[in-house]
Amino acid sequence: MTTVNESNITTETLGFQSEVKQLLDLVINSLYSNREIFLRELISNASDAIEKLRFNALSNEDLYEGDSDLAIDIDCDEKARTITIRDNGIGMSREEVITNLGTIAKSGTKEFFGSLSGDARSDSQLIGQFGVGFYAAFIVADRVVVSTRRAGAPKGQGVRWSSEGQGEFTVEEDGRAARGTEIVLHLKEDASEYADAWRLRGLIKKYSDHISTSIRMPETGEDKTGRETVNTATALWLRSKQEVTDDDYKAFYKHVAHDFDDPLAWVHSKVEGKLEYTTLFYIPSRAPFDLFDRDVKRGVQLYVQRVFITDEAEQLLPRYLRFVRGIVDTKDLPLNVSREILQKNKTIDTIKAASVKKMLGLIEGLSAEDYAKFWSLFGRVIKEGIIEDVPNQERIAKLLRFASTHDDVETPAVSLIDYISRMKEDQKTIYILTGESFSTAKASPHLEVFRSRGIEVLLLTDPVDEWVVQHLTTFEGHNLKSVLHGKLDLPGEETAAEKSEDETPLEVVVRLKKLLEGKVKDVRVSQRLTNSPACLVADDYEMGLNLQRILKAAGQEVPPTQRILEVNVHHPLLGRLAGEADDGRFNSLALIVYEQAILAEGGRLEDAAGFVQRINELLLESAA
Numbered sequence: 001m002t003t004v005n006e007s008n009i010t011t012e013t014l015g016f017q018s019e020v021k022q023l024l025d026l027v028i029n030s031l032y033s034n035r036e037i038f039l040r041e042l043i044s045n046a047s048d049a050i051e052k053l054r055f056n057a058l059s060n061e062d063l064y065e066g067d068s069d070l071a072i073d074i075d076c077d078e079k080a081r082t083i084t085i086r087d088n089g090i091g092m093s094r095e096e097v098i099t100n101l102g103t104i105a106k107s108g109t110k111e112f113f114g115s116l117s118g119d120a121r122s123d124s125q126l127i128g129q130f131g132v133g134f135y136a137a138f139i140v141a142d143r144v145v146v147s148t149r150r151a152g153a154p155k156g157q158g159v160r161w162s163s164e165g166q167g168e169f170t171v172e173e174d175g176r177a178a179r180g181t182e183i184v185l186h187l188k189e190d191a192s193e194y195a196d197a198w199r200l201r202g203l204i205k206k207y208s209d210h211i212s213t214s215i216r217m218p219e220t221g222e223d224k225t226g227r228e229t230v231n232t233a234t235a236l237w238l239r240s241k242q243e244v245t246d247d248d249y250k251a252f253y254k255h256v257a258h259d260f261d262d263p264l265a266w267v268h269s270k271v272e273g274k275l276e277y278t279t280l281f282y283i284p285s286r287a288p289f290d291l292f293d294r295d296v297k298r299g300v301q302l303y304v305q306r307v308f309i310t311d312e313a314e315q316l317l318p319r320y321l322r323f324v325r326g327i328v329d330t331k332d333l334p335l336n337v338s339r340e341i342l343q344k345n346k347t348i349d350t351i352k353a354a355s356v357k358k359m360l361g362l363i364e365g366l367s368a369e370d371y372a373k374f375w376s377l378f379g380r381v382i383k384e385g386i387i388e389d390v391p392n393q394e395r396i397a398k399l400l401r402f403a404s405t406h407d408d409v410e411t412p413a414v415s416l417i418d419y420i421s422r423m424k425e426d427q428k429t430i431y432i433l434t435g436e437s438f439s440t441a442k443a444s445p446h447l448e449v450f451r452s453r454g455i456e457v458l459l460l461t462d463p464v465d466e467w468v469v470q471h472l473t474t475f476e477g478h479n480l481k482s483v484l485h486g487k488l489d490l491p492g493e494e495t496a497a498e499k500s501e502d503e504t505p506l507e508v509v510v511r512l513k514k515l516l517e518g519k520v521k522d523v524r525v526s527q528r529l530t531n532s533p534a535c536l537v538a539d540d541y542e543m544g545l546n547l548q549r550i551l552k553a554a555g556q557e558v559p560p561t562q563r564i565l566e567v568n569v570h571h572p573l574l575g576r577l578a579g580e581a582d583d584g585r586f587n588s589l590a591l592i593v594y595e596q597a598i599l600a601e602g603g604r605l606e607d608a609a610g611f612v613q614r615i616n617e618l619l620l621e622s623a624a
């Protein structure tokens with residue numbers, strides 16, 4: 001809708017995008033527990049706008065319009081119940097105002113809404129994390145007026161945006177708008193407490209102290225009419241480590257990571273020499289909602305001489321460290337560095353390699369308690385590093401934790417080093433079993449001989465584990481071997497079952513092979529079983545059942561493979577089969593043995609109805 005008022009100003013009324021409406025609804029109706037975050041969000045935007053101007057002015061000084069004293073100014077009026085936040089940064093054009101303050105442009109909006117819990121406190125945290133911070137203004141205001149002029153636009157050609165947060169906003173010309181952006185919050189009655197200079201100073205100190213731009217407020221004290229800077233206003237990472245307190249580090253983390261919780265750990269380092277750069281990296285204490293999206297855009301921020309350049313994730317750290325937040329600042333890149341330059345730049349490569357080492361060092365140094373937390377949050381992502389970062393593979397392998405038959409506890413807590421320290425005297429191999437879930441893995445018949453001989457097996461139940469073990473074939477000189485594949489070469493005394501292995505094929509095995517032709521590749525006497533009658537194994541280099549299942553679930557075509565049926569000739573059922581002269585009975589019993597082996601590993605029967613019928617016949621027979 002367009003209207004023209006008496007001073008001939010055209011006002012356009014537009015509707016918010018539906019996601020914004022949904023968000024505003026949430027902001028207005030449920031975010032009362034953490035209301036003060038509105039200021040942090042608006043200051044963060046003002047600071048971004050100033051960084052953007054500084055960056056653009058590098059190639060076009062005129063944008064400063066003679067005023068390069070960049071700052072954020074905050075004022076309040078108790079009587080009028082308003083707060084004003086002003087920056088002389090980049091500002092916005094009319095089109096930018098409409099897109100930036102009317103839609104959510106970010107990809108991942110769906111995920112964001114999907115991850116909302118309905119719990120006001122954690123949802124309000126997500127808002128900041130997702131970066132839809134501007135709308136936080138409506139937590140405390142029932143009317144927001146934004147006056148802005150894009151740097152470079154002629155004076156007199158500003159824009160005014162205004163909304164009550166109820167589904168629509170208006171846009172009109174604003175001839176008086178100064179360069180940059182001014183936001184006036186008309187506070188709700190129950191938020192009047194924020195129109196208080198001391199309250200605002202407190203919030204600035206609490207949330208925005210580390211912003212490298214000055215945040216100014218009116219001077220305090222009688223007869224004072226000037227303005228003073230309220231925040232420390234130096235880039236925290238450039239201060240010496242001795243000067244920075246833990247609280248400073250934590251506050252800065254909340255700013256860079258858009259998080260409310262303290263980080264789990266951080267590492268701050270300055271490198272001086274041929275290359276000069278500073279890094280400050282944090283491990284969050286909770287996982288971002290888009291952790292498993294390998295294409296997340298935002299990550300560690302790159303600064304060149306304190307000027308923000310980019311936060312495109314992959315530039316500075318590999319994908320398997322995408323949960324890391326923080327900054328890299330260097331003097332050794334040109335300020336006008338482009339994305340293309342970054343992708344093949346020696347300086348960046350050097351910083352990246354050193355940063356990975358720094359991060360691995362930080363992770364390795366975590367206390368046992370923090371490590372357990374870290375692994376539960378980010379372990380699945382770290383595992384990707386085994387595949388992705390071959391030069392550091394050995395180091396990453398030491399970080400891995402698995403469930404194990406050692407303690408049969410589901411929480412993955414056993415490292416490869418732990419495993420090796422418990423190996424049998426003549427054991428050379430690290431045994432693993434991959435499966436769909438901890439409960440099926442731990443009950444697998446393939447573990448029987450290992451359990452009876454006290455040989456530990458690692459239980460791997462993350463889908464990514466299948467790829468991890470394809471890329472990690474040895475660790476510290478020990479081969480990793482799946483207990484589901486091939487023949488076993490177990491350390492120590494041979495069991496009776498193993499001894500009988502080399503003997504001429506038993507008659508029962510020959511009969512089974514004939515019967516199951518087309519279903520299995522081979523039938524042989526098992527070394528693996530002590531209690532179960534039979535199990536299925538894959539050949540050494542064949543795809544296992546678990547991987548097939550994962551690939552099928554992902555919609556991939558999986559070539560059919562036949563597996564090997566191993567039978568436990570010491571099991572009474574096999575004894576009965578051996579003594580069964582009637583071919584019909586032999587066949588139905590043998591099929592049941594085969595089908596049981598499929599069921600025991602969580603597989604699906606091709607002919608489930610036939611199986612049920614065969615079982616029922618057996619039951620009736622034994623009842624008769």
Ligand code: ADP
Nearest residue numbers: 045046049091092100101131132133134135181
């Ligand atoms: P984010 O800061 O994560 O991009 P916000 O919701 O906080 O998300 O802001 C949306 C967009 O509005 C910003 O990306 C920016 O383009 C624009 N914007 C907000 N505040 C300002 C400002 N003070 N100056 C210039 N642009 C702004």
Ligand code: MG
Nearest residue numbers: 044045133134
């Ligand atoms: Mg923002």
